Amino acid sequence: xxxKYSLLDEVxxxxxxxxxxxxxxxxxxxxxxxxxxxERLRKYPKGIVSLNTNNKIDFLIKFYACNKxxxxxxxxxxxxxxxxxxxxxxxxxFFWKNKFVKISSKKENLNKNTSIILKTxxxxxxxxxxxxxxxxxxxxxxxxxxxxxxxxxxCSELIFAPCDHAFGFLRIHAxxxxxxxxxxxxxxxxxxxxxxxxxxxxxxxxxxxxxxKAAMDVNYVFFKRNFKNIKYFQVxxxxxxxxxxxxxxxxxxxxxxxxxxxxAMRTTFLNCKKFPQKIHTxxxxxxxxxxxxxxxxxxxxxxxxxNLAISYLNKKTWKSKLExxxxxxxxxxxxxxxxxxxxxxxxxxxxxFNGFNYSLKKIENLIKKKF
Numbered sequence: 412x413x414x415k416y417s418l419l420d421e422v423x424x425x426x427x428x429x430x431x432x433x434x435x436x437x438x439x440x441x442x443x444x445x446x447x448x449x450e451r452l453r454k455y456p457k458g459i460v461s462l463n464t465n466n467k468i469d470f471l472i473k474f475y476a477c478n479k480x481x482x483x484x485x486x487x488x489x490x491x492x493x494x495x496x497x498x499x500x501x502x503x504x505f506f507w508k509n510k511f512v513k514i515s516s517k518k519e520n521l522n523k524n525t526s527i528i529l530k531t532x533x534x535x536x537x538x539x540x541x542x543x544x545x546x547x548x549x550x551x552x553x554x555x556x557x558x559x560x561x562x563x564x565x566c567s568e569l570i571f572a573p574c575d576h577a578f579g580f581l582r583i584h585a586x587x588x589x590x591x592x593x594x595x596x597x598x599x600x601x602x603x604x605x606x607x608x609x610x611x612x613x614x615x616x617x618x619x620x621x622x623x624k625a626a627m628d629v630n631y632v633f634f635k636r637n638f639k640n641i642k643y644f645q646v647x648x649x650x651x652x653x654x655x656x657x658x659x660x661x662x663x664x665x666x667x668x669x670x671x672x673x674x675a676m677r678t679t680f681l682n683c684k685k686f687p688q689k690i691h692t693x694x695x696x697x698x699x700x701x702x703x704x705x706x707x708x709x710x711x712x713x714x715x716x717x718n719l720a721i722s723y724l725n726k727k728t729w730k731s732k733l734e735x736x737x738x739x740x741x742x743x744x745x746x747x748x749x750x751x752x753x754x755x756x757x758x759x760x761x762x763x764f765n766g767f768n769y770s771l772k773k774i775e776n777l778i779k780k781k782f
Contacts, residue, residue: 416526416545419445419479421552422587427565431594431611432467438592441471448476452511458503459483459519459528463490464574467595471583473506478526478545485528485540486575500528500540500724522721529577531673540724541673550717551677552585554697558680559645559667560589566642567592569613571604571622577673578647582617591615601626605637615642620651627655635662643667647677650754653691656683660690668693670752674723675714675738678702679752692751693744702752703737704745710755712744713737 428438460482464470477484485502489495492514495502501519505512524544531539568586570593572579586593594611596603604626608616616638623646627634643665651668659666660683668681670693679702681694696702700716715737723729732739743755 416549417479418526418545418548418584419449419475421549421584422475423590425590428590429567429592430468430471431567431592431607431613433597435611436468441468444472445475445479448472449479452476452480452482455480455504455511456516457481457483459485459501461485461487461490461495461498461502461505463506464488465490467574469506470574471587475587483521483525483528485530486580487530488573488575499538519724521724525721527580528724529575529580529673531577537728539728542721542724544721547676547718547720548581548584550699551581551697552588554699555581555585555669555677555680556589558682559585559643560591563591563642565590566615567594567611567613568615568617568645569594569596569604569608569611571596571599571616571618573599577671577676578617578619581676582645601629608637614640615645617645617647620646620649624651624655627658631658638662638664645669647671650693650756656690660684660687670694670754671718672740674720674732675740676718676720678714678716678718681751686751689749689751691753692747693754694752695750696752702746702750705734705739710743710745712740712742712752712754714740 424438424442430436430438430441460477462470462473462477462484464486465488474484490505492505495505495514501517502514503516505514522542524546525542526545527543527548529541529543531541568582568591570579570582572582574580574583583593594607594613596607623644639662641664644659645667647669656666665682665684668683669677670679671677677697678700679694679696681689681692683690696716697718700714700718703713705711705713713734719738742757745753745755747753
């Protein structure tokens with residue numbers, strides 16, 4: 412049985428829309444490929460499918476076809492059967508080239524609303540599988556698009572972020588639902604950022620905050636010249652310093668800020684051009700999302716609402732992160748009188764990529780040395 416809530420049904424296949432990855436693809440081409448694959452997949456017994464996100468066009472087609480056919484998708488950056496066998500959950504299928512390959516008949520006992528699984532460990536060494544519903548993805552992307560595209564039409568956004576992470580994945584669906592086009596780089600490096608932005612004729616970028624900061628630090632004059640006609644930067648995955656936000660506004664671009672994490676995606680939103688007096692904050696919670704500050708625990712940020720994940724695969728670990736239905740982020744902050752969130756830091760300033768933990772400061776320094 413297919414998912415009751417298919418994300419494909421929300422996609423806007425407007426005629427002048429396109430997807431760029433190495434070359435330009437009309438959205439009509441993507442649609443035909445999705446529907447053709449869906450007809451194949453709908454006949455298979457349902458289960459968990461591991462999806463490799465490295466080829467962005469293949470990923471788009473396979474994700475929306477699998478989602479509509481009722482499969483649960485695990486987003487991954489590898490396609491090795493050996494590596495998949497080491498995952499700590501029961502994967503039933505994966506794609507080998509264009510073949511849909513069965514790995515196992517064993518079923519994972521998951522919440523019936525689970526549609527997507529993302530891997531995260533935040534600043535810890537323990538890798539967690541985060542279970543997410545289609546409704547959560549739909550809610551967040553609709554809220555983002557309402558706020559972002561009130562006065563922006565027919566833009567093309569370059570997604571400069573891994574597609575198997577919450578930030579990049581949500582940008583994909585938000586753009587697929589909108590009237591706007593989207594582009595991808597082959598690799599996450601600054602050379603590809605500048606080259607793909609120019610070749611794809613993009614006029615907006617979604618990017619990790621630390622990478623954006625490093626790109627501005629390396630050569631600000633070059634950065635400003637290359638992005639002089641950009642409409643906006645969509646920034647997430649870590650705090651982006653206030654002085655850099657002001658620099659971007661000064662040369663005419665807008666910047667959209669979010670606070671969140673895989674377990675509580677896009678908790679807040681800030682349109683910096685609309686609220687310049689709040690540029691030091693992470694914005695306000697979306698309607699349907701609530702924040703409270705636990706002052707007894709060093710002013711920890713707690714989140715509750717429609718953006719919360721269903722659970723971890725390990726339910727005991729998930730329960731340990733909840734306090735009367737509120738998700739304990741481990742981050743520190745406060746709310747001002749207008750309910751804008753002021754972020755004051757994380758317990759550990761690390762990020763996780765595919766089970767490995769990295770210091771954001773070290774990543775920033777390596778980028779600077781490279782360029």
